[in-house]
Amino acid sequence: MNQYEEQAEIIRQDQLTAEIFRLTVKAPEIASHALPGQFVMVRTAPCYDPLLRRPLSIHQTIGNQQVQLLYKVVGKGTRMLAAMRPGHALNLTGPLGRGFAFQNRSAICLIGGGMGIAPLYFLAREILRVNAPPKCVVLLGGRTAAELGPLPMDFKDIGMTEIHIATDDGSLGHHGFVAEILPQHLDSGHDWTVCTCGPHPMMKAVVGQCRQQGWQCQVSLETMMACGISACLGCAIPRADLSGPYLHVCKDGPVFNAEEVAWL
């Protein structure tokens, strides 16, 4: 199994907005094995409180050497993470879990909300690396233009041409939820694969749209998680039919076919 524990040196800590940070670390083993949609477990501080590692999806890898994480300060662990500076060491385990299936698709839509945009950027880069990339549409949602910060431009800079935005307050793009603009931007002439990550209600709405249109949909899920390597079994989620053994986000996911899991 290509999983590693690395004492990663912090290269950059960029504050994108009041609460959102982009962290670049040197972690060559993880960087050279990571796939889009996979995650790392981050030990935010070498102390007992907070005790557990934090699961963070990989935002991108840079040249088989560096791993970039995009995160929002939501509690004690991420606040400690945000206080770390270049030169500090950060312990990571990864790459973990099952990522997006994006090979041999004729048309792909990436639709992300808030921090759910993080893994979609890595996916976008990998999609564009193939010789004849599929048709690709990027839909990004956030509460405000400020919260999205540089992210829309980042997708443009790597060569994504069709990018549409929605914000809750209307400060950029469509005034409303990003799931609302999904149907109007995907033409019926293509066999779409929709890859989504974001808040649960947003993904649920996206899954509903995809079902209606007959599009294949992959969702990246988040749960409480202690180990990230399917030892604790803490990250259980119910299957679509609500029976049988639970699925585990760390091992069976975090990316699932939307029809595998229950949308409660």
Added chain:
Amino acid sequence: MNKPDLRVTIGSLVFKNPVLTASGTFGYAKEFEPFVNLHHLGGVVVKGISLVPRRGNPPPRIVETAGGMLNAIGLENVGLERFIAEKMNYLRGIGTRVIVNILGDSLEEYQTLAQRLSEVEGISGLEVNISCPNVKKGGVAFGTDPAMAEAVTRAVCAHTTLPVIVKLSPNVTDITAIAKAVEAGGAQAVSLINTLLGMAIDVKSRRPRLANIVGGLSGPAIKPIALRMVWQVAQAVQIPVIGIGGITTTEDALEFLLAGATAIEVGTANFVNPRASQEIVEGLGRYVLENRLEGIREVIGGLVLG
């Protein structure tokens, strides 16, 4: 430099060192292969096995607390036959002792598990879980009543040739009474403590943070309680004691050995630092060399009083 002697003896078993991994925190060992040289460990206690597969509790199953975590996994496991068919082949090759943790709803289930696992090659011993707080009809009834604890121990011992370790619950008034009962029932060792029953509430929603409402507290937060109980039990029984509860560092492990534990199990620390168990083995080795001890055995029960 000489190789430190870390060997310890529990009943009829010699372990290459006193560091085992606690059930439910180390999967079926393969999960930790990328991080740990498994053959460096004293032994591995695998995830608790029941007669038939168990689905476990609905999510959310875990919540972080100060210096610890609560879990209510609900003993999710693949069941006896799938464990033997799918997990044992790998476990036979890891180069260390494999202890299988078993749990049941009745004496008959414990007996069947003990009997069937005795026929399987590559298992060094059984750890009998009579103490999991998460399953309503399950283990806990056996773990909180001395007579029941003795009965289940007797039943397991009568149906296996393997050494039997009984894992004790701390959620009792007097843990030494239970320890004495399982000793009388024929256990070769006791391991303690399992998790402490706890609870957490989300004040915004006013709902419990665990779907099961209550769960087992583990991690560094419980270490002083575990250490106290190990110390008490070590004085109350003649059989070896295996210390469990918040052990995260070499120093933690040494504290348990000094309190009278013959071996220790590393639990929640495996989640935080997947290499914790191996690092403790290495740390104990350094301790033996630096203090010019004949072996780690000299530390066991070495608490100085007065």
